[in-house]
Amino acid sequence: MRAWPLITLAALLFAGAVIRDAVDDWVAATELPVLLAETSVEMRDRGGDLLRVYTLRDGRWRLGARAGQVDPDYLDMLVAYEDKRFHHHGGVDLWAMTRAVGQALWNGKVVSGGSTLTMQVARLLEDSGTGKVAGKLRQMRLAMALERRLSKDEILALYLTHAPYGGNLEGVRAATFAWFGKEPKRLTPAQAALLVALPQSPEMRRPDRNWKAARAARNRVLARMYDGGVIGQEAYDTAVKEPVPRARRAFPALAPHLTDRVRASEPLALRHDLTLDAGVQRALEDLAGESLRGLPDQLSIAMMVADHQSGEIIASIGSASYGTASARQGFVDMTQALRSPGSTLKPLIYAMAFDRGLAHPETIIDDRPVAFGAYQPQNFDGGFRGELRIAEALRLSLNIPVVLLMDEIGPARFMAGLRRAGVRAVVPGGKAGLAVALGGVGLRMQDLMQLYAGLASGGEAVELTWKSDSVSRARQRVVSRSAAWQVAHVLASLTPPGGKGEGKLAFKTGTSYGHRDAWAVGFDGQHVAAVWLGRADGTPVPGAFGGDLAAPILTEIFQRVKPELEDLPPPPPETLIVSNAMLPQPLQRFRGRNAVFEAPQDAPVLAFPPDGAFLPLEEDVPLVVKIREGQPPFTVLADGAPVVTGANRREIALPWREKGFVSLSVIDARGRSDSADIEVK
Template identity: 65%
Template structure:
């Protein structure tokens, strides 16, 4: 009978225990979890993932997102050994630790050690709850048990790494190591790891930048515990104790501020923005920008843009010398501000003239007083050089020769070429005139750098890109031919460098806008293109400012920071005509202006076949050409290169391989010429 009662009591006890366990499990399972994801700082990264700039979250805190695999494993081991050595095995609450803490508090009358697990600390951080009141502690226990049932140990640990307080407005291990050590937590010394373990317990009392002694004492306590946990040897711990604690915070990176703000505006929902910028080069050029303005007054500003013209990637972008509201208007991104380009469009105009067969670098042209209707331009220095070669006219940046070429081309064609280069020029009044050749329009430094990237890249334009996740954008057909682009580069690389600059083969051009408002320098080698602008952001004149004096030295300084040696310019294409003036066809020996080009005598030669604008199949690589009228002998050229010289036949066979566009020219004995643009299939 007694045995039966005992068995019944045991059965009822087990039943009640099971019911209590089930109710307890239901109580834990019914726990409503708070939001596990917190707002983290928006980050702007460079091309290699290096942090360029970060932004605080809405409440002004630094909270940089970090993953477990991006944190030093030794720090993780030290954290678990110090805070919660049974973290990997308990279910959220360590009963042994809680009993020990309770016993110590009862027997000594004060709290000696805490019983909170890392999971309970995460629960408190998620709800920003109290640790001292029983209701708060009970809530932490319930939430910790629920977290353990729904998350993995690594997920719980990741929550701690992103939420733990480290003093001031620092939250999370990555923000802390950035502020105190100037680096990410991937690699930490034992002293650094120990300090990071100690800080979250009393983040304000132990802040090393305010309470150095308290921080050092707390760190020593952690290091001593690590010896007993067999994580550090005595010698390693002693060495770590001798390492000074950081007495000040490191500033968070603030590189490329204009481009970073542009990234946020462009994609406001992104938390990570990766740019094509190179952080090291960007930092060097921001320092150079400040140096270049010393002694230039409080209103002078500067902008620098560097790109790889083979890929279109922008490698550095300096919008001003300092990102602040000062007399320089530092918040204004001067790489995107409309300014007058001065003489920097001249290389494109010469390249277009080479392409159209109007001129050759050895062609003679007159630099004499000339009126173009009511427009009477002058050279910058008010002097005239008489007759000189096209090459020299571009190197001297003379105004009269380039206006003559622009008149022959037509200002509308120049504007069309600028737009084909991806530029967005703005012309006062909307109708371009000859003055656009001398800077009578508005462009940006980005526009001009993109134009020179096309000149550097064999005349092929492409959009400069600044986001790493965007694909290169092609802009269709070439701006000018590779032959014309090579001639332009060859002329510009013959310019004398500024004083004290290296005597290298950098192709560059300077420019100064009307009224000395803008000083420009743009240049390129075989890989990189650089644009430099200097002036006042409000557009007021800078007396005595010239592109050659102000911007050109900075341009050469920029290239010296990109790499030790320039990348050689491209070799001339096979079709390039490199001869003296006397060896040129008669029409190319001297530029005679628009009327001479377009007024055609009745008996002048004309291309009878193939007709202008036609498409011709060239199956065997030979093209039949015919000339009507004119006086023999005849010379045939294709894209400016002689193919048949002094022939008396009116029909010739030219060995030209397709496909592609070809500009045919025929010249008779009197030097009269005719042209036909055709397409070879």
């Protein structure tokens, strides 16, 4: 008789082993669903902050999350509320399930759930229901299979990625951005409790639709956390008073044009780490919108900022109205549009002229009417300044002096210089002429930024990039260190709008032909920036000048990037810094390759009136002629007929009383002459 208990025990143990083995085989044969579910594409800035996030194809926001990305106090609260033995069970908590069944039988209704966090993950992965026995068994089987193949942290990551938080929100990171506007790294107890409560009934407790239900559910979680010793009295009292958000916040959507291009370039990547600075990007997007207020509805704006020391782009604004239907055509990324740069290419021409020994900032050049076959360049105001220093010609952005230098350098050689700087310029017709000096070429804002970054970095080409992991290439020299410094020194002598940053900000403005593009681009000791205004469709904007529209915005860009401008570097030791009189004789005055055919330097010059001048005919006011150089006595002719002879003075009053066009000539004692065609009105 005494053997029966032992036989019974053995039979029970054998049966238990058989059942255990059967369960093991049953669990081992479980087919797991896809664990690597699609998550939203994320764009992150240089510090890891979220710049922009994209929805999935079905419109859901699902951001991947790991335990290390979440506030540990929230994780403690989640485990304490949902699954106290999460770190100890194998997927199914038999004690919790027995307790839940017993409470349901005793109370006639469900009082507490028996599902573990792992079982909830199983339900989320397969989107299975919770009420049917078959569904619950499948969840138990899958939960045990998950526990065998994944670590607890990996299971927790699946929950943090897939848990629903109302509407199209999945995952704790999507929830914290939508409800709190931040990552879940640091949460208040009230915020953590709301995140624990929402997945239990995400639609019924949506704060934006039923904030009272959301608050009640949150407070129940807080009460249990207080009773369980997870939070203290003070934390509980503060948390229950904290308001529940009543509206969803917008997800970050900074740098939309650039992030669209980045995503298109690597369509399979789920995370892109960019060189942008989210704070600077946000500030400049605000500035772009502010700058267009009060301007024509069709006007668009683009901006870029980069660190010319590293080549990293830290802000890029393609327009101020992305995603909105407006006359500004904000969907067009104007940082990538081919536009005429106007006068902004002039600094490179001057730098190349300095390098080739054609000129020096103190060299005298003659701003006078010139013609290159049928091409007759004009200054923006139609006037002429006569002789002036090269530095002043650059400061005034005169057209004729820079075309004279371009004629000496040669358009082909200048285009090669642009290519060395990393500029991909497009020339209408495919063949560059002298007009490229004045903007007769198409290039992108990023190209122009690269050119100025090269000037700012001592004449070496800088490759601008948005990729945080880009590999720096060997820099190619564009112009010499001294030429780059000389140009920067001249540009820095201009007074910025408002007078802020004088001497530290080297900048140049530009206006394209027909007032289609208004530019300003500049740099200090560390950053280079550009701003463009115009119409996206390329139609003219009457009265738009780079100096009036773009330059003040450029100054504001630098003020929003940092509190103080960085000093420009000192001149390289090889830089020749002398006055005009101390220059070598060939550099004192720009003569050009045709100087041998020109009049000698001491030949007479009709200094006034200049060629092409319009002079008023006033009663009792003579027409005055001013002569420079030459050897007296002088003879003055009008249309070839002598008007004054034997004059020893260099300022001569002519007895002229006729209106119309007249050709004035002056001849000195040695037979050398000069002339000018004018109109008397």
